[in-house]
Amino acid sequence: MCFFGHRFFKTEMFFVGFLAMLAVSLPLFELGTQLSNEDVIVTGILLGVLSGMIWILVWVCLGIPVVSLLLTGGVLGYLFASLIFFTPFGSLDSLRNGVSYSMVFMSIILFLTAFLLPLNKLLSIAATSLVGSYSFTVSIDQFTRGSLSYIVLNSIRHGYNHFVEAFVYTPFQTNEIVLSVVWGILSISGAVFQVYRERNRPPFPPPPYRTWRTYVQATRELENSSDEESHDQEREPLIQSRLPALLYGATVDAVTGERLLDGMAQNH
Secondary structure, eight states: OTTTTTTSHHHHHHHHHHHHHHHHHHHHHHHHOOOOHHHHHHHHHHHHHHHHHHHHHHHHHHOOHHHHHHHHHHHHHHHHHHHHHHSGGGGOGGGSSHHHHHHHHHHHHHHHHHHHSSSHHHHHHHHHHHHHHHHHHHHHHHHHTOSTTHHHHHHHHTTSTTGGGSOOOOOOOHHHHHHHHHHHHHHHHHHHHHHHHTTTSOSSOOOHHHHHHHHHHHHHHHHHHHHHHHHHHHHHHHHHTTHHHHHHOOSBOTTTOOBHHHHHHHHO
């Protein structure tokens, strides 16, 4: 995703659909159901897979980049807002209220999405490089027992009861610093590589459904025109071949080659 996310656009659609549903479903199932933590995670993953497949169908059927990238901008904005609230900014007293926290968090997501949505290709490249590199870095962070995973986990947990009132302090030691540098290098290099690779290509691949529909229509028109031409070629010589002889007194039949005047004289 970090280096080839925009190139494989349908994979990107599945990826952002999966992440968006996972981030939304985990707090909802934790608050509204009596499921265990394992059941909540499994249910969230299954719903994420279903959401990713549905979002692919949105691109396949509609083929409108602005519509398909709404969720991409939301995922990028969610990660950016989570990163801001992971800093000491997220521990301000004014943000300990659930309403204030949610309003500021959603404002960051909507602002970033609205700002980058007109630059749809740049939005796609930025989202895949930043989110893809973060996913890779977090997978390493789990083995080093670091705190980078709490960038998103804290935002998810703020949807739980009374969690928003807590101050969250996470250690930021040598391994977190190294992984943060790796994350930044991967993000920048992935974005630069994708911009360079896609510089002479169309902004987005052709939507599959529209391509198939255009092909079917062109095939039908070609078949209809071929049938009309063959039909005209079969009927025109039989009707028009003798007209010059009858109208203009031609002496040779266009079909048989016989001399018409001689035949008429013999009849007389």
